[in-house]
Amino acid sequence: MSGVIMLQMSRFATRKLLQQWNINCKNPVRLYQLSGLTLMRSQRKLVCKNVFEASLFTHVRLGVTSGPRCVWTNFRASTPFTFYSTSTHSRQAAEHAGSEVKTNDKPGQVSTNDFKKLLQLAHPERWRLSAAVSFLVVSSAVTMSAPFFLGKVIDTVYSNSSEEFTSSLTSLCIMLAGVFLCGGAANAARVYLIQVSGQQIVRNLRESLFSSILRQEVGFFDKTRTGELINRLSSDTAIVGSALTDNVSDGLRSIAQAGAGVSMMFYVSPSLATFVLMIVPPMAGLAVIYGRYVRSISKQTQDALAQAMQLAEERISNLRTVRAFGKELTEVQTYAEKVDYVLRLAKKEALFTAGFFGVTGLSGNMIILSVLYKGGLLMGSEHMTVGELSSFLMYAFWVGISIAGLSSFYSELMKGFGAGTRLWELMERKPEFPLNEGVVLRPEQLKGALEFHNVSFAYPTRKDVLIFQNLSLTVPAGSVMAVVGSSGSGKSTLVSLLLRLYDPDSGMVTIDGHDIRNLNAYWLRSRIGTVSQEPVLFSCSIAENIAYGASDPSQVTTQDILRAAQIANAHDFINGFPKGFDTVVGEKGVLLSGGQKQRIAIARALLKNPKILLLDEATSALDTENEFLVQEALERLMQDRTVLVIAHRLSTIQNADAVAVLDQQHVVECGSHAQLLTNQDGLFRKLMERQALLHADPKLALAK
Numbered sequence: 024m025s026g027v028i029m030l031q032m033s034r035f036a037t038r039k040l041l042q043q044w045n046i047n048c049k050n051p052v053r054l055y056q057l058s059g060l061t062l063m064r065s066q067r068k069l070v071c072k073n074v075f076e077a078s079l080f081t082h083v084r085l086g087v088t089s090g091p092r093c094v095w096t097n098f099r100a101s102t103p104f105t106f107y108s109t110s111t112h113s114r115q116a117a118e119h120a121g122s123e124v125k126t127n128d129k130p131g132q133v134s135t136n137d138f139k140k141l142l143q144l145a146h147p148e149r150w151r152l153s154a155a156v157s158f159l160v161v162s163s164a165v166t167m168s169a170p171f172f173l174g175k176v177i178d179t180v181y182s183n184s185s186e187e188f189t190s191s192l193t194s195l196c197i198m199l200a201g202v203f204l205c206g207g208a209a210n211a212a213r214v215y216l217i218q219v220s221g222q223q224i225v226r227n228l229r230e231s232l233f234s235s236i237l238r239q240e241v242g243f244f245d246k247t248r249t250g251e252l253i254n255r256l257s258s259d260t261a262i263v264g265s266a267l268t269d270n271v272s273d274g275l276r277s278i279a280q281a282g283a284g285v286s287m288m289f290y291v292s293p294s295l296a297t298f299v300l301m302i303v304p305p306m307a308g309l310a311v312i313y314g315r316y317v318r319s320i321s322k323q324t325q326d327a328l329a330q331a332m333q334l335a336e337e338r339i340s341n342l343r344t345v346r347a348f349g350k351e352l353t354e355v356q357t358y359a360e361k362v363d364y365v366l367r368l369a370k371k372e373a374l375f376t377a378g379f380f381g382v383t384g385l386s387g388n389m390i391i392l393s394v395l396y397k398g399g400l401l402m403g404s405e406h407m408t409v410g411e412l413s414s415f416l417m418y419a420f421w422v423g424i425s426i427a428g429l430s431s432f433y434s435e436l437m438k439g440f441g442a443g444t445r446l447w448e449l450m451e452r453k454p455e456f457p458l459n460e461g462v463v464l465r466p467e468q469l470k471g472a473l474e475f476h477n478v479s480f481a482y483p484t485r486k487d488v489l490i491f492q493n494l495s496l497t498v499p500a501g502s503v504m505a506v507v508g509s510s511g512s513g514k515s516t517l518v519s520l521l522l523r524l525y526d527p528d529s530g531m532v533t534i535d536g537h538d539i540r541n542l543n544a545y546w547l548r549s550r551i552g553t554v555s556q557e558p559v560l561f562s563c564s565i566a567e568n569i570a571y572g573a574s575d576p577s578q579v580t581t582q583d584i585l586r587a588a589q590i591a592n593a594h595d596f597i598n599g600f601p602k603g604f605d606t607v608v609g610e611k612g613v614l615l616s617g618g619q620k621q622r623i624a625i626a627r628a629l630l631k632n633p634k635i636l637l638l639d640e641a642t643s644a645l646d647t648e649n650e651f652l653v654q655e656a657l658e659r660l661m662q663d664r665t666v667l668v669i670a671h672r673l674s675t676i677q678n679a680d681a682v683a684v685l686d687q688q689h690v691v692e693c694g695s696h697a698q699l700l701t702n703q704d705g706l707f708r709k710l711m712e713r714q715a716l717l718h719a720d721p722k723l724a725l726a727k
């Protein structure tokens with residue numbers, strides 16, 4: 024398989040973009056250059072390594088213009104492909120092209136912007152963190168003064184000739200015990216404050232991330248994997264929180280202790296200190312390399328984990344389908360491959376970590392050995408006392424621990440930046456349509472007349488497949504419009520456009536003459552009720568599911584819920600359950616039958632009391648009694664509202680005020696049931712005849 028990439032932009036911008044894209048491919052990619060890319064001209068064939076997965080990469084033609092707007096032309100991709108980029112332009116373009124967007128953090132590269140954002144997260148916790156830092160200063164001062172005083176104790180013990188020996192030793196030890204007690208208390212206070220701040224930051228991050236996710240337009244969810252979002256919400260937030268608190272606190276402690284330790288080493292013995300510190304620069308270099316590597320591999324691991332989680336989540340939530348197809352073993356195998364990849368990355372990290380800690384451990388011991396050797400010589404020449412050598416050793420030990428702490432501080436901080444980049448990418452993403460901005464009509468202004476004016480539309484993920492082209496349709500206020508058409512003709516898409524889940528590419532959808540793009544989307548949806556073919560209920564009680572329809576569920580009384588359930592013909596079956604309205608319906612309402620779910624969804628829509636109703640009739644057959652009960656409930660729900668119903672039943676089509684027939688990207692016929700039947704060559708008549716034949720002889724109908 025091969026692909027063609029067409030680039031139309033300045034030489035500099037192209038080179039930069041290619042660097043950022045990290046374009047890699049197992050297969051040869053032919054690069055055609057349209058303007059000034061000499062670098063690539065000679066390389067008609069470019070063999071790259073890994074990112075464009077060959078299996079996903081079929082045929083891609085990109086037309087890119089440089090400058091503030093990134094206009095994409097000639098883009099054709101039959102399957103979405105992975106697109107790695109850090110530049111805003113190319114990222115927007117990738118989204119525009121319907122590809123999955125990933126940031127390509129180059130290992131170890133942290134911008135000041137990233138740093139500022141991390142600091143901003145910690146800003147609300149500044150007082151608690153400042154208090155924690157004060158306690159940190161106290162506890163570190165105690166820790167670092169300990170070797171000095173312990174050295175004094177040792178010297179006192181060695182000079183035990185005087186009478187005052189016992190009393191001075193006792194008072195020194197009592198004083199030291201008091202100091203250590205203060206240090207312990209300060210350390211406990213520091214840990215408590217840091218942990219609380221960390222949890223608070225994680226909580227705030229999760230809230231704003233969740234809010235940002237829920238604000239995104241539906242098109243975003245068409246191209247973003249749920250598992251990836253969940254992973255960001257659960258694990259990335261925790262990583263950032265701990266990087267900012269526990270890690271910074273440990274890092275600061277390490278810095279303070281390393282600084283104090285080194286100073287004390289020079290104070291105790293400058294010559295020994297100079298000798299020992301020669302080892303520090305190479306160790307620091309090693310730590311930086313290690314930190315960079317950890318950052319890059321941690322990002323890869325997180326991405327791989329997100330993929331595994333996505334698979335697990337989708338298969339577990341659709342277990343019935345997996346079971347019905349007997350795919351348990353295949354799914355386990357696929358999942359195992361994904362977690363194997365995570366394991367391979369973890370092993371790589373483990374190998375590197377093992378090497379790093381092996382080298383640091385060895386260096387630590389070698390330092391101690393050399394200090395003992397050189398210190399022994401100094402003691403022999405009476406340039407040092409035994410207490411001083413002991414103090415020095417303890418300081419060297421603390422400095423070693425602090426430097427090891429610093430290296431893990433650095434790698435954890437890098438992990439935090441990696442996770443932070445993924446979070447900010449999502450939190451800063453501006454939804455295509457704002458949720459709560461725009462015109463709100465007064466109740467008396469809203470009549471419910473719907474109109475599609477020359478609407479053309481293609482889904483953002485498949486820009487090259489037009490669903491509607493210059494489609495026009497009028498639904499007068501208070502009327503019932505049935506929409507019919509073959510499968511895939513775009514009936515549900517009409518509903519999505521009315522709910523403003525997507526915007527038309529051209530033309531407009533109006534309600535009472537107002538372009539819905541100018542209306543407040545939140546208000547608009549609160550005035551539209553929907554009952555879909557397979558209503559989704561939440562895993563809570565029946566009463567809560569019904570109350571969900573109201574704009575403020577806390578204001579809904581039990582009486583309201585009972586009345587809605589009665590009108591929706593749901594009251595009797597609900598009361599048949601031992602827990603009645605408190606019955607929990609299971610995930611997505613799995614504990615209820617299709618007909619029962621539909622009637623609860625109708626009760627939910629009734630409680631919303633919308634002016635406009637969008638119905639998608641169930642195609643799946645219900646038993647006669649259930650069908651009658653659902654139908655009756657729907658008829659009650661439809662009273663005094665403008666209704667657009669995707670109709671599958673003849674009775675619905677016959678009872679509607681008008682019927683619109685969708686075909687070939689627009690409305691081909693519109694009129695009453697009787698009028699449309701008179702058109703001998705009309706599509707509606709053919710559809711009806713076909714449906715009648717399907718009932719009588721399905722084989723013959725399909726053959727036709």
Ligand SMILES: Nc1ncnc2c1ncn2[C@@H]1O[C@H](COP(=O)(O)OP(=O)(O)OP(=O)(O)O)[C@@H](O)[C@H]1O
Nearest residue numbers: 245482484485490509510511512513514515516517
């Ligand atoms: N989120 C989406 N992203 C991309 N394409 C989509 C999306 N949803 C639907 N489509 C495509 O749009 C076309 C119209 O789909 P739609 O669901 O509106 O048809 P429909 O008439 O309601 O079909 P059915 O009667 O089978 O429910 C189909 O070709 C479908 O594959």
